[in-house]
Amino acid sequence: MRTLNLGILAHVDAGKTSLTERLLQAAGIIDEVGSVDAGSTRTDSLDLERRRGITIKSAVVSFTLGGTGVNLIDTPGHPDFIAEVERVLNLLDGAVLVVSAVEGVQAQTRVLYRALRRLGVPTVVFVNKIDRAGARTDELVRDLRAKLDPAMVAVDAVDGLGTAAAESKPRGRDAAYTEDLLGALLDSASDAEAGRVNDLLNAYLEETTPAGPSGMSHVARDAALDAAFAERVALARAHPVHFGSAITGAGIDGLVAGLSRCLPGSEGDPAGPLSGTVFKVERGPAGERIAYARLFSGAVAVRDRVPVGDGREGKVTGISVFEDGDDHARSRAEAGQIAKLRGLGEVRIGDAIGRPPKLRTEHFLRPALETVVAPLRDRDRPALHTALTHLAEQDPLIGLRHDESRRELSVSLYGEVQKEVIGATLAEEHGLEVDFRESTVICVERVTGSGEAVEVTAKAPNPFLATVGLRIEPGPGIDFRLGVELGSMPFAFFKAVEETVHDTLREGLHGWQVEGATVTMTRSGYWARQSSAHGGFDKSMSSTAGDFRSLVPLVLMDALRQAGTVVCEPLHRFRIELPAADLGGVLGALAKLRAVPEPPEIRGSRCALEGTIPAGAVHGLGQRLPGLTSGEGVLESVFERHEPVTGPVPSRLRTDANPLDREAYLLALTRRVTGG
Ligand SMILES: Nc1nc2c(ncn2[C@@H]2O[C@H](COP(=O)(O)OP(=O)(O)OP(=O)(O)O)[C@@H](O)[C@H]2O)c(=O)[nH]1
Numbered sequence: 001m002r003t004l005n006l007g008i009l010a011h012v013d014a015g016k017t018s019l020t021e022r023l024l025q026a027a028g029i030i031d032e033v034g035s036v037d038a039g040s041t042r043t044d045s046l047d048l049e050r051r052r053g054i055t056i057k058s059a060v061v062s063f064t065l066g067g068t069g070v071n072l073i074d075t076p077g078h079p080d081f082i083a084e085v086e087r088v089l090n091l092l093d094g095a096v097l098v099v100s101a102v103e104g105v106q107a108q109t110r111v112l113y114r115a116l117r118r119l120g121v122p123t124v125v126f127v128n129k130i131d132r133a134g135a136r137t138d139e140l141v142r143d144l145r146a147k148l149d150p151a152m153v154a155v156d157a158v159d160g161l162g163t164a165a166a167e168s169k170p171r172g173r174d175a176a177y178t179e180d181l182l183g184a185l186l187d188s189a190s191d192a193e194a195g196r197v198n199d200l201l202n203a204y205l206e207e208t209t210p211a212g213p214s215g216m217s218h219v220a221r222d223a224a225l226d227a228a229f230a231e232r233v234a235l236a237r238a239h240p241v242h243f244g245s246a247i248t249g250a251g252i253d254g255l256v257a258g259l260s261r262c263l264p265g266s267e268g269d270p271a272g273p274l275s276g277t278v279f280k281v282e283r284g285p286a287g288e289r290i291a292y293a294r295l296f297s298g299a300v301a302v303r304d305r306v307p308v309g310d311g312r313e314g315k316v317t318g319i320s321v322f323e324d325g326d327d328h329a330r331s332r333a334e335a336g337q338i339a340k341l342r343g344l345g346e347v348r349i350g351d352a353i354g355r356p357p358k359l360r361t362e363h364f365l366r367p368a369l370e371t372v373v374a375p376l377r378d379r380d381r382p383a384l385h386t387a388l389t390h391l392a393e394q395d396p397l398i399g400l401r402h403d404e405s406r407r408e409l410s411v412s413l414y415g416e417v418q419k420e421v422i423g424a425t426l427a428e429e430h431g432l433e434v435d436f437r438e439s440t441v442i443c444v445e446r447v448t449g450s451g452e453a454v455e456v457t458a459k460a461p462n463p464f465l466a467t468v469g470l471r472i473e474p475g476p477g478i479d480f481r482l483g484v485e486l487g488s489m490p491f492a493f494f495k496a497v498e499e500t501v502h503d504t505l506r507e508g509l510h511g512w513q514v515e516g517a518t519v520t521m522t523r524s525g526y527w528a529r530q531s532s533a534h535g536g537f538d539k540s541m542s543s544t545a546g547d548f549r550s551l552v553p554l555v556l557m558d559a560l561r562q563a564g565t566v567v568c569e570p571l572h573r574f575r576i577e578l579p580a581a582d583l584g585g586v587l588g589a590l591a592k593l594r595a596v597p598e599p600p601e602i603r604g605s606r607c608a609l610e611g612t613i614p615a616g617a618v619h620g621l622g623q624r625l626p627g628l629t630s631g632e633g634v635l636e637s638v639f640e641r642h643e644p645v646t647g648p649v650p651s652r653l654r655t656d657a658n659p660l661d662r663e664a665y666l667l668a669l670t671r672r673v674t675g676g
């Protein structure tokens with residue numbers, strides 16, 4: 001059976017979860033449509049989601065459409081949970097991008113659409129909330145075209161816009177619709193396709209129809225145009241725009257028909273080699289991990305031993321697949337499907353199952369904030385460490401940091417709502433009460449010059465049996481290169497050097513991740529494996545990978561000190577919609593928060609302000625805005641770039657095991673070896 005793994009994506013509150021309910025009802029899976037506001041939907045199933053009325057974790061539900069099995073993935077729209085969206089993007093065969101008919105294209109809409117386009121995911125747009133006062137149609141489509149993609153075509157017409165009785169039905173075949181479709185084909189045609197589009201265009205221009213020189217009847221001509229558009233949609237180069245309301249149910253049938261027309265889904269090869277990827281990990285009743293995996297090729301059966309991640313293996317003890325609304329226990333799952341796999345032990349999000357699939361990954365921004373988490377009761381400290389380690393295994397972006405000398409645990413965050421979610425998870429799942437310190441911004445360090453350092457085997461002050469020379473200079477990303485012969489050392493030693501370079505650069509001269517650096521290994525050397533008089537391996541005379549791992553941080557930090565770095569803070573682009581009368585007060589607040597606004601755009605009594613603001617000030621602005629605008633101001637912000645900090649340079653240097661301080665570093669290494 002063909003499978004369509006379909007993501008529902010949108011800015012927060014656009015109506016993804018409500019739409020998911022409607023689609024389940026249309027497919028006959030549920031009789032009663034659940035409500036987000038009453039906490040009764042299928043996909044917002046966590047207590048916290050129901051209490052807060054927002055989606056926090058992606059959730060899968062399924063139904064059948066024509067002969068295709070659809071796995072629908074409802075994603076969170078709140079930017080604090082963007083990582084959840086990132087993880088599902090590369091499993092998708094198609095997406096519905098939901099846009100509110102009132103709010104229109106919002107910050108996250110753009111971020112998500114850009115990601116879908118880069119990954120080539122066929123995307124249908126659903127303009128929701130046509131029942132709400134202020135809903136727009138034509139103007140909104142113009143906005144979609146201008147801000148997202150010119151190849152967007154409204155395929156529905158709306159009656160009674162902005163009222164509870166609003167209805168949506170497929171547009172009739174008139175000149176305007178034809179023109180829109182042809183326009184989208186022209187906008188999105190590659191050179192190879194241009195000829196075919198021209199033939200179609202000519203067929204419409206012929207005066208002598210129904211059967212002019214092209215021999216095409218009206219009906220055949222329209223069918224050819226529809227087919228060409230559907231094909232373009234399936235290639236992710238054009239997008240139909242549906243209209244409706246997830247609350248009243250208007251336009252849902254049209255959307256369902258559009259999905260089966262334009263999103264063909266995929267059919268993997270069940271006989272091929274096993275290949276899949278884990279995008280979600282859940283804990284079962286006994287605390288065991290349950291992995292959600294999308295299978296791209298091959299099949300997996302209960303009791304199979306399968307490769308997991310790099311180099312681990314697990315025995316599958318239970319499988320369920322999503323079918324007819326729920327997950328059902330099965331003895332086997334195959335290509336195309338999403339399966340819940342039990343028994344895979346230490347499985348983590350992002351692990352490959354079997355052969356690593358070739359994924360088109362899309363990385364959104366890493367978290368920009370971090371905060372220290374402290375237990376209310378000091379004796380809970382070890383339990384908190386364990387609980388956070390569990391969370392970090394499931395969600396690597398939590399980026400747990402442990403500063404032993406300060407006895408501090410800190411986690412990375414996208415925002416304040418995520419803090420609440422972590423707090424609630426610790427309380428509900430681990431019985432731990434915690435306090436979060438005020439969030440601080442996560443900066444990065446950019447390399448500004450170049451520097452080089454060398455330490456030679458057993459030559460003071462080098463206590464290790466390894467020779468390492470490293471040069472560091474500015475470059476895009478983080479790149480490790482060999483300036484020495486690959487044959488000059490065992491490969492395992494090079495590997496150890498490369499890995500340690502990456503690890504070391506997580507904390508630069510001021511303790512921040514180093515970005516934009518090319519590191520070249522300029523010297524290498526080792527002592528070959530020596531045996532003692534008794535024939536055993538003599539550690540005191542033979543180099544090991546451990547010698548390289550220990551030495552690289554010292555050499556690299558030396559080189560980095562010469563090169564120098566500049567600390568950069570994350571900067572967001574903000575947009576505020578507010579009453580024009582409140583502009584003065586808001587501008588004053590922005591100045592205090594180090595924001596740089598552009599000239600305001602005034603439209604009657606409303607106005608819009610855009611500009612940049614340090615990420616660390618966004619939360620404060622969000623808190624002040626209601627007071628400054630009598631609750632009328634709406635703030636949106638997304639990361640834009642990193643900028644060198646002005647004023648005092650923030651530092652988060654560790655006090656323990658810091659290779660910038662040679663003595664402290666060597667002492668910590670000795671302690672680790674002796675277990676002291
Ligand atoms: N009037 C109206 N309200 C709607 C419609 N769709 C959703 N809503 C309301 O909008 C709010 C958000 O709906 P959700 O379905 O939770 O939106 P979401 O996109 O899933 O939100 P997140 O998952 O938190 O990003 C709820 O209060 C819904 O009742 C609609 O078509 N019309």
Ligand SMILES: [Mg+2]
Pocket residue numbers: 016017018044054055074075076077
């Ligand atoms: Mg939701």
